Amino acid sequence: RIYDIAVISGDGIGKEVVPEGIRVLEAAARRHGFTIRQKWHDFAHCDYYAKHGRMMPETWKEEIGKPAAIFFGAVGWPEIVPDHISLWGSLLQFRREYDQYVNLRPVRLMEGVPCPLAGRKPGDIDFWVVRENTEGEYSAIGGRMFEGTEREMVMQETVMTRKGVDRILKFAFDLAQTRPRKLVSSATKSNGIAITMPYWDERVEAMASSYPDVAWNKFHIDILSANFVLKPQIFDVVVGSNLFGDILSDLGPACAGTIGIAPSGNINPEGVNPSLFEPVHGSAPDIAGQNLANPIGQIWSAAMMLEHFGETGAAADIMHAVETALKEPKLRTRDLGGSADTQTCGKAIASLLA
Amino acid sequence: RIYDIAVISGDGIGKEVVPEGIRVLEAAARRHGFTIRQKWHDFAHCDYYAKHGRMMPETWKEEIGKPAAIFFGAVGWPEIVPDHISLWGSLLQFRREYDQYVNLRPVRLMEGVPCPLAGRKPGDIDFWVVRENTEGEYSAIGGRMFEGTEREMVMQETVMTRKGVDRILKFAFDLAQTRPRKLVSSATKSNGIAITMPYWDERVEAMASSYPDVAWNKFHIDILSANFVLKPQIFDVVVGSNLFGDILSDLGPACAGTIGIAPSGNINPEGVNPSLFEPVHGSAPDIAGQNLANPIGQIWSAAMMLEHFGETGAAADIMHAVETALKEPKLRTRDLGGSADTQTCGKAIASLLA
Numbered sequence: 001r002i003y004d005i006a007v008i009s010g011d012g013i014g015k016e017v018v019p020e021g022i023r024v025l026e027a028a029a030r031r032h033g034f035t036i037r038q039k040w041h042d043f044a045h046c047d048y049y050a051k052h053g054r055m056m057p058e059t060w061k062e063e064i065g066k067p068a069a070i071f072f073g074a075v076g077w078p079e080i081v082p083d084h085i086s087l088w089g090s091l092l093q094f095r096r097e098y099d100q101y102v103n104l105r106p107v108r109l110m111e112g113v114p115c116p117l118a119g120r121k122p123g124d125i126d127f128w129v130v131r132e133n134t135e136g137e138y139s140a141i142g143g144r145m146f147e148g149t150e151r152e153m154v155m156q157e158t159v160m161t162r163k164g165v166d167r168i169l170k171f172a173f174d175l176a177q178t179r180p181r182k183l184v185s186s187a188t189k190s191n192g193i194a195i196t197m198p199y200w201d202e203r204v205e206a207m208a209s210s211y212p213d214v215a216w217n218k219f220h221i222d223i224l225s226a227n228f229v230l231k232p233q234i235f236d237v238v239v240g241s242n243l244f245g246d247i248l249s250d251l252g253p254a255c256a257g258t259i260g261i262a263p264s265g266n267i268n269p270e271g272v273n274p275s276l277f278e279p280v281h282g283s284a285p286d287i288a289g290q291n292l293a294n295p296i297g298q299i300w301s302a303a304m305m306l307e308h309f310g311e312t313g314a315a316a317d318i319m320h321a322v323e324t325a326l327k328e329p330k331l332r333t334r335d336l337g338g339s340a341d342t343q344t345c346g347k348a349i350a351s352l353l354a
Numbered sequence: 355r356i357y358d359i360a361v362i363s364g365d366g367i368g369k370e371v372v373p374e375g376i377r378v379l380e381a382a383a384r385r386h387g388f389t390i391r392q393k394w395h396d397f398a399h400c401d402y403y404a405k406h407g408r409m410m411p412e413t414w415k416e417e418i419g420k421p422a423a424i425f426f427g428a429v430g431w432p433e434i435v436p437d438h439i440s441l442w443g444s445l446l447q448f449r450r451e452y453d454q455y456v457n458l459r460p461v462r463l464m465e466g467v468p469c470p471l472a473g474r475k476p477g478d479i480d481f482w483v484v485r486e487n488t489e490g491e492y493s494a495i496g497g498r499m500f501e502g503t504e505r506e507m508v509m510q511e512t513v514m515t516r517k518g519v520d521r522i523l524k525f526a527f528d529l530a531q532t533r534p535r536k537l538v539s540s541a542t543k544s545n546g547i548a549i550t551m552p553y554w555d556e557r558v559e560a561m562a563s564s565y566p567d568v569a570w571n572k573f574h575i576d577i578l579s580a581n582f583v584l585k586p587q588i589f590d591v592v593v594g595s596n597l598f599g600d601i602l603s604d605l606g607p608a609c610a611g612t613i614g615i616a617p618s619g620n621i622n623p624e625g626v627n628p629s630l631f632e633p634v635h636g637s638a639p640d641i642a643g644q645n646l647a648n649p650i651g652q653i654w655s656a657a658m659m660l661e662h663f664g665e666t667g668a669a670a671d672i673m674h675a676v677e678t679a680l681k682e683p684k685l686r687t688r689d690l691g692g693s694a695d696t697q698t699c700g701k702a703i704a705s706l707l708a
């Protein structure tokens with residue numbers, strides 16, 4: 001088996017953690033007898049923007065071609081390019097143009113990771129956030145009026161389509177069906193956001209009626225966030241709009257100890273276009289270039305990518321190696337109270353796979 | 355001194371906690387030699403809707419008149435009226451029509467309240483959330499197209515005006531100036547919500563330049579939520595849009611132990627219209643009518659109301675009584691591991707003021 005992947009390391013710590021992800025991928029490939037064929041792309045980072053006035057060449061789609069997946073680091077360097085320009089010109093463009101409509105993010109408390117919540121043990125926090133990834137609050141429709149005057153105002157449209165809402169809900173209910181608890185929790189705010197969110201609720205109710213074996217409930221986003229802290233054990237599959245999913249998939253990993261190890265898949269389930277795997281953390285300019293970053297978000301993303309390829313054995317092996325490394329202070333990075341640097345941690349995980 | 359207040363207890367536990375708030379207000383008034391003159395209004399609850407097909411009479415403004423403030427419980431009983439109808443027909447209408455553009459909510463870890471965050475003590479969590487309360491994501495502009503077909507879609511406009519953004523930021527910076535740390539943290543999401551949120555950032559920067567003595571920073575809402583859990587001690591005054599402020603002012607109190615004791619002021623700082631004081635929690639249908647609700651959110655709201663009247667001594671006395679009650683398991687309600695019911699807790703706080 002040969003898997004072609006596009007590799008884009010991006011900005012900041014993306015450049016440090018992607019090589020560790022690749023190191024681990026290669027170790028897993030050797031062990032399981034498949035090949036990862038890489039094509040590295042030197043765009044979708046802010047230095048590229050500084051030289052070319054755009055984040056990617058006009059021909060980015062041809063250059064990327066038809067890989068099995070994109071292995072992505074992190075984008076953003078606000079001192080050079082404002083975040084909304086760098087992100088809309090790269091990551092958010094991939095999500096939209098490749099119709100990666102599912103953003104899938106596990107939230108799991110792992111042994112060895114200090115948990116900020118009192119009295120929680122591994123096993124207590126173990127759920128998925130399923131985030132709509134192409135529409136909703138992240139729209140490009142809107143603008144500014146009366147610019148520069150006292151009457152200045154901005155408007156921006158949230159757009160939800162039946163197609164967009166139903167397909168993410170279907171993914172969430174399908175996922176719940178594969179889990180022992182079979183429970184979907186929907187993030188809403190229909191008491192305040194009184195047009196789009198009641199629609200979301202309506203579609204949830206309609207979808208739930210086709211899944212009699214899946215239980216479901218809904219929470220307004222304010223109390224849902226509170227419950228992540230107060231009762232994380234009650235969640236199994238949490239589904240939300242683009243913005244709510246974004247918030248919950250940082251808050252969840254924080255409740256499970258750290259954003260630093262959280263992975264994600266930006267998935268086009270039909271496989272018409274490549275899916276993209278990236279850590280949840282960003283480019284972290286404050287610690288970039290110091291070999292300090294935790295590479296586990298990137299490595300776990302590699303495992304999700306292999307899972308997506310159907311290489312479940314290799315994915316499980318990576319996760320086993322990650323768990324082993326996390327338990328060992330010498331192999332954990334400093335953000336988790338360990339003493340390892342980025343490369344030491346990545347190498348250790350790779351050699352556990354040898 | 356005589357203060358006229360409008361009292362609206364609303365639905366569910368609103369009807370149980372408002373009387374306790376009044377009990378404490380009266381005790382504080384007796385002790386400090388002022389008078390609270392109450393006018394109770396039997397509307398803005400879902401039974402009213404069931405009878406009249408609307409949440410409030412058309413003449414609600416005349417009936418309420420010009421009180422010094424509105425003392426409000428909680429609204430919502432989704433089995434009778436969908437939340438977006440009950441809320442937009444009552445609370446959200448007050449906020450908008452009375453131009454209560456500041457929603458002010460303290461986040462404070464108090465002794466006696468079990469904290470879900472490991473190793474945090476009273477003093478570690480002590481900040482304010484300043485929420486824009488009239489515009490932003492809570493707009494009534496938008497609608498549905500292609501209803502009932504596969505092409506169905508909904509759109510909803512977020513609206514931010516310079517006037518609306520600047521005045522809430524000014525309130526936040528003014529508040530920070532009165533605090534020892536003098537730090538404003540702005541909630542944004544300008545990397546994803548690429549029209550309204552970069553505008554918000556722009557206005558924050560402009561406002562900050564008029565406050566050279568106030569430090570400020572900004573966080574995207576995803577990582578800001580994460581930091582409420584991971585580093586709550588870094589916050590002093592957090593300012594956000596209507597939606598972001600809503601989320602943060604449930605998440606914050608959850609990190610400090612419970613939504614059950616959190617108060618809020620919906621404030622019209624110019625005093626042109628009455629301000630409204632209410633607990634952060636809702637009507638809680640699941641525990642309503644059982645004398646189980648924690649009345650401290652309502653009682654603390656009473657203290658905020660007195661503070662707003664300039665009765666700072668009485669407000670401080672109430673807070674002192676609240677703190678004393680919280681330390682005593684017999685006076686705390688069961689949600690906080692105590693044994694008191696709603697009335698026992700309210701009476702205890704009132705008698706501490708005698």
Ligand SMILES: CC(C)[C@H](C(=O)O)[C@@H](O)C(=O)O
Nearest residue numbers: 191192222441446600634636
């Ligand atoms: C009930 C709801 C509409 C309201 C809001 O979102 O503003 C509540 O959550 C609050 O925080 O006051």
Ligand SMILES: CC(C)[C@H](C(=O)O)[C@@H](O)C(=O)O
Nearest residue numbers: 087092246280282545546576
């Ligand atoms: C960088 C940013 C635009 C992005 C998002 O909001 O989607 C990030 O926070 C994420 O969660 O992937």
